Amino acid sequence: MHTKWSLRDFIFLALISIFFGFIFWVWAFAYNGLAAVLTPMGLSPFANDATIGPWLMAGPMAGYILRRPGASILGETLAGIVEMVFGSQWGIMDIVAGAIQGFGTEIGFAAFGYRRWDKTSLSLSVVTVTLVTFIWDLLRNGYSQYALGLLIGLFITRLISAAIFSGVIVYFTEKLIAKSGILSNDKSEIVK
Amino acid sequence: MNAMNPSIKFILILIVSLEITVILDYRVNLVVAGCTIIYLLASRLSWYRYLLLIFLPIIPMLGAWTSFNTFGSREMAWVMMTRILVYVYLGAAFSFTTDMDWLLDSLEQNFHLPTVFIYGLRGALSFVPRVKQEIKVIRVAAMMRGVKMAPYSPQLFFKSILISMRWSSRLSTAMISHGFTENAPRTHFKKVVIKKRDIVIASVLLVVMQLAVVFL
Numbered sequence: 001m002h003t004k005w006s007l008r009d010f011i012f013l014a015l016i017s018i019f020f021g022f023i024f025w026v027w028a029f030a031y032n033g034l035a036a037v038l039t040p041m042g043l044s045p046f047a048n049d050a051t052i053g054p055w056l057m058a059g060p061m062a063g064y065i066l067r068r069p070g071a072s073i074l075g076e077t078l079a080g081i082v083e084m085v086f087g088s089q090w091g092i093m094d095i096v097a098g099a100i101q102g103f104g105t106e107i108g109f110a111a112f113g114y115r116r117w118d119k120t121s122l123s124l125s126v127v128t129v130t131l132v133t134f135i136w137d138l139l140r141n142g143y144s145q146y147a148l149g150l151l152i153g154l155f156i157t158r159l160i161s162a163a164i165f166s167g168v169i170v171y172f173t174e175k176l177i178a179k180s181g182i183l184s185n186d187k188s189e190i191v192k
Numbered sequence: 193m194n195a196m197n198p199s200i201k202f203i204l205i206l207i208v209s210l211e212i213t214v215i216l217d218y219r220v221n222l223v224v225a226g227c228t229i230i231y232l233l234a235s236r237l238s239w240y241r242y243l244l245l246i247f248l249p250i251i252p253m254l255g256a257w258t259s260f261n262t263f264g265s266r267e268m269a270w271v272m273m274t275r276i277l278v279y280v281y282l283g284a285a286f287s288f289t290t291d292m293d294w295l296l297d298s299l300e301q302n303f304h305l306p307t308v309f310i311y312g313l314r315g316a317l318s319f320v321p322r323v324k325q326e327i328k329v330i331r332v333a334a335m336m337r338g339v340k341m342a343p344y345s346p347q348l349f350f351k352s353i354l355i356s357m358r359w360s361s362r363l364s365t366a367m368i369s370h371g372f373t374e375n376a377p378r379t380h381f382k383k384v385v386i387k388k389r390d391i392v393i394a395s396v397l398l399v400v401m402q403l404a405v406v407f408l
Contacts, residue, residue: 007308007374008364014316015356018323023343035255042262044255089248091283092205139213142272145264172346
């Protein structure tokens with residue numbers, strides 16, 4: 001299987017991450033705003049889970065368009081690096097989070113041996129990325145100490161957010177790409 | 193100040209951040225935050241960045257405080273509140289004091305990361321100002337046709353991917369035509385070295401943290 005990354009593929013992934021980074025610049029404000037509103041009720045973790053979708057998107061987008069092993073992890077980790085370079089409040093942890101998110105997405109595609117690229121594999125990747133990032137937050141954000149009811153609420157919120165951004169929007173974007181014919185998917189031009 | 197090798201600093205902060213993730217003791221968090229604050233003060237940043245460091249953690253910290261007091265325990269609220277402080281300051285101790293080009297130089301020369309990664313990222317990052325402009329152009333062009341493009345519109349992503357594709361082939365062609373050979377050995381004009389002093393300082397700091405973990 002083709003796994004070596006050429007200079008062109010790599011720059012392509014990095015540029016996608018930079019574009020997505022800028023498009024989602026607004027979401028950092030959305031997160032802080034939502035967190036501020038929810039803080040008095042003690043519900044601020046919902047801000048984290050509701051706005052996670054956009055941050056997850058570079059991984060599934062890279063994986064689902066390029067259709068090759070490692071694209072999701074590489075794309076999402078690059079997004080984390082780009083985010084750190086832009087100046088995010090979490091610094092190096094952005095890269096760690098990016099790698100973990102990319103890994104979560106990657107599992108979904110790997111489960112089908114990178115052979116199936118449709119709604120099913122994309123849906124599975126949404127579920128796996130939600131699970132993996134949630135497990136990470138059990139540690140990182142101390143979710144393991146919350147009451148069960150709150151955890152279920154948070155999980156569902158995260159799943160919806162991931163489904164909209166890493167699922168539905170990625171799906172329709174890929175449709176536009178397929179229709180345009182710029183990437184032929186069995187042997188994509190960019191892969192060579 | 194004779195700055196630390198950026199890769200060593202990166203690895204040090206990465207290890208400390210990951211360890212903080214599993215430690216449930218607010219006193220260790222405060223020790224780490226204290227060391228980081230000293231470093232940040234010694235680095236003589238601009239007053240704007242110091243203000244940012246004061247105000248940036250407030251909302252997440254208050255959020256952690258109220259949510260853990262409501263749905264968790266008081267003890268956990270202290271841990272999570274101080275943890276956020278540590279993450280933000282550790283992040284700043286790297287981002288605010290380290291030159292990205294120097295880090296990439298060091299990762300290439302000291303840790304032998306593939307040159308495709310190093311120079312590809314460098315090339316892509318130089319496009320940042322143009323990316324900003326291009327997103328504006330895409331949205332204005334849509335507006336001229338009476339379409340308002342939301343930041344979650346698939347059309348917007350599609351066009352960004354299209355442009356990324358065009359730019360990536362142009363840039364890689366340009367680089368290769370100027371003699372860049374994928375992962376071939378290179379000579380370096382600016383040599384980056386890891387000094388013994390850097391490793392000693394990093395090890396001492398890690399040992400201090402382990403002592404804090406054990407004895408506090």
